Amino acid sequence: MTLPPGTSRRQVLAAAAAAAAAPLVAAGPAQAHRPTRPQSWSLTLLGTSDTHGNVYNWDYYKDAEFDDSKQNDVGLAKIATLINEIRAERRNRGILVLDAGDTIQGTPLTTYYAKQEPITETHQRHPMARAMNVIDYDAVTLGNHEFNYGLPLLDLWIRQLGFPALAANAVNARTGRPAFTPYVIKKVDLGPGAPALRVGILGLTNPGVAIWDRGNVEGRLRFEDMVATAAKYVPIMRARGADLVVLSAHGGDSGTSSYGPELPVENPTALIAQRVPGIDAILFGHAHLEIPEKFVTNEQTGAQVLTSEPSKWGQRLTRMDFTLSRQRGRWVVTDKHATMLNSNTVVEDPKVLAAVRAQHNTTVGYVNQVVATSVTELSAAASRYRDTPILDYINKVQTDTVAAALAGGEYAQLPVLSIAAPFSRDAVFPAGEVKIKDVAGLYIYDNTLEAVVLTGAQVRAYLEYSAKYFVTLAPDAPVDPETISDPAVPDYNYDTLSGVDYEIDISRPVGERITTLNHPGTDTPVGDDERFVVAVNNYRRSGGGNFPGIVQTQVYNEQQEIRQLLIDWAQDRGAIDPADFFEPNWRLVRAGVPVFE
Template sequence: MTFTPGVSRRAVLAASAASAAAPLAVSGGAAAAPKTTTYHLTVLGTSDTHGNVYNWDYYKDTEYDDSAHNDVGVAKLASLVNQIRAERDTTTLVLDAGDTIQGTPLATYYAKQEPITTTGAKHPMARAMNVLHYDAVTLGNHEFNYGLPLLNLWIRQLGFPALAANAVDVRTGRPAFTPYVIKRVSLGRHAPTLRVGILGLTNPGTAIWDRVHVEGRLRFEDLVATAAKWVPIMRARGADVVLISAHGGDSGTSSYGPELPVENPSALIAERVPGIDAILFGHAHADVPQRFVTNLATGEQVLLSEPSRWGQRLTRMDFTLTRSRGRWTVTGKKSTTLNSNTVGEDPAVLAAVRAQHTRTVAYVNQVVARSTVELSAAESRYRDTPILDFINRVQTDTVTAALAGTEHAGLPVLSIAAPFSRTAVFPQGDVKIKDVAGLYIYDNTLEAVILTGAEVKAYLEYSAKYFRTLAPGAPVVPADLNDPAVPDYNYDVFSGVDYDIDISRPVGERITLRGVDPAARFVVAVNNYRRSGGGNFPGIVTGQVYNAQQEIRQLLIDWAQARGVIDPADFFVPNWRLVRAGEPVFGA
């Protein structure tokens, strides 16, 4: 194809499209085959933005930065999107693969402190995403954290559809949310219309992680089976291109047991369901610029990409299409991820959320107590630290008070905590809400169950399996004790019992509980994520003896505020240690 100077490429393409249907004269009077014309479609994808709008770290009260100098936020993503939309030779769609309204103090504030369901205010993530003009968003599991009323209000505030084909209304048996959309897309002036089908799939783990909000109301069906059901329907209803936006990683694994469909099935969907051109996926927080999976039925290559987390990356998928004899064909596809630290923040997005951002910053900087010493979580995954005992003390006190006068009042109360953030610090002196929020970064609520001594040991053995084996005499390098592929929040610790973790011994034989009868019964305070099966820890999925739907982070804030002083002497009781062949790894 020859391009004329001074004439845009899109104009040439449009002229070519207009003439493509007309047969060309050839010598001998025979008609040539219809000419094909090439077009371009770009699909941009975000995922796991988790309440990040500004490039801001609310826990440090400063611009976000990490060791790789990543940036975060929808405002950064919007700048990348606007750059690509300004390109003259492509048409652009923008999708999101879920986990949007939870994850920062900004999101929490408008779900808990000033909930939009009470005030009627527009959620900051609705404000930000409406400025960016998405074409569709898929619901992630964290969309359900604050209950269905808040989720449904947020959906109504969006200027685009929210999709989740596999979330089914238990009462009606029908999809509880919009399953898919078919977008009519113009690829240029005079170009034939392209119909792009977008199917949204949410994560089945929601049935566990947010059971209190969805049980008896929603069920979450298998993502592969759901795609196999809806893709043919979308094709039959005119979709020329089929995209899936899935909140599930590509590993094929699950963090829970076999009672639910696979948590991370995106590659399995590509492999087993014919008729899919590409999958934007999320949930795993991985940067996957481009992956191709061969569909077993058709041999076609399905394009997959995941754009990391928090707005650090934007997926760009580029498709080349041809139109011949009234049919569209995808002739080429590729993808990459773009780093949001290469652009500034979009001023329109910042303006839309500025008042809510400012209000949140003021809130998290309120002083709740004074700490007598600095407390850090940097070593909490391999040492017994006071800052985790602070969590355990608050949980223990709350459950003990709640069970007073009940049949369980005479049982010892144990507590489970985990190191969520290595950077969490209570400074000596003023401790602010942001410091407490930085220690407990999830919106978990507190529950309590009954476990036997044997079940406590089995639970601890499960957590201890994540430590690397360290032979006696081998040098101790703290950074090498933990598998970097295992999240820190899997290194659960108990208060209320004394135990050793012998990391020179085989997995399953590492825990020595001192003075605990295997038949003894304990009340165990635990967060709702673990109690509902998150992480597949043994024995903990059992009936609660306490569940007042109290957020643990707020309990920590209230406890500190009521006392005014955070002093390790009030709560730090060293009760566990790492050992090798019985000898402490870090000395006595």
């Protein structure tokens, strides 16, 4: 660039700036301008869900390391090792760690610090808070089981966390305002030279809480539709600067519900991805499925929403990887995919183990206390298809408890029936010493006992609904106990009743299988208008499983945990003898012929 003599310094600088801003003029092929490719950065999101109180790789019911037929391991201590390896790989840049809920319920460890030494009384730090704080999560979504032990314990656990607990669709029933933190927007360091990336994280809990934990939340919290809540908050997060929007949702992706149409959909993750624009990815849980990577097309924008569900109990860790670039001053996701990591490939993290060791050891000591002596071994292995004494142990305890509570009152003259549900098919009471872990292993949920009044017609309808658990078999078809049940119906949705005699004819179509329903020990049929008191757990009575007729006003509800009642009954008597409670009253038949003798 040549300027005339006498040009001032200001003119020189102006000319130089103009030259720098001017487009290049190609003088030939060798000088052709090739625009540089935008620089790319990456973000990794790690996710767990449905850890259900598992920290150690330990089975408290067997008092041994956890193991199953697929050689899975469990626990946050293993998950921590996987997370630490990925943090080291990425040098702690561009990484987020989320959990999609169901955290503080599910093992004797968490039950102990909710029931035996509740943190609301001792003010100890909850074992799941200890473990998750060591791992240093960025956020956790509240699952439905977070509400099992009441709002005071939940609120204290949240205060013990070093990161936010999210639930945008849980609102104060009186004010309509969010009861918990709806979302957070996190600034993430992607590395040297990268502009700041702001990631919006929205948490959605399950509307079924309103049914399953009605006693803890009714009149206090309302649970709104997850799809509508996402549609409300995603634009807000974008308007407040979120470059990337991720949902952490405690609801499966099947689009179905276990409780009928009276509440918003229980498993709407795919619907959220389809109907709500502006979402980049969804980490989800609740269904306990292993879904490494699934893309869902948004109906409005055509964008592909990345979704993933990391199984349960700390068996798997979702890894989502995003490639991003800056285009016209905005972040753009140019690629995304997800993989699933297996926790059985690593050892447990010593820092997580140390943080929870004292509470783990206390729990192990507790579940190994002897409560009674059994005169014989009792197993639940065949209880799905054959009447067994171990389920009648549940029924005996429930029946006696309700009958004693109602004695002398309005319902004292009504027969008491009992529903045994759910149960673990792996449960065994050994001959000889029976420990707390054996009893807890039979009834693995923290359900409480309730009772309602049903008619004979309602009892029959309930049994018909339960009987859909079985496949239909012709009278001459071969029978295999392992394939006799419909895989679409989970074990926990098969119930048995005591107090009436009945037959389930599995050669008949669903809805027509209860061919005999008599008063016990007689040939007298149960009349449609007869009334019965029915002992049942709070989950089922509140609508869990969508069983017909059972959602009735309780005539008994003293908030007594069924598992503890089973323990107390054995402890009070010192002996478990089937002669005291076993009354065979149901069987599977085909065209009237017993399937199993």
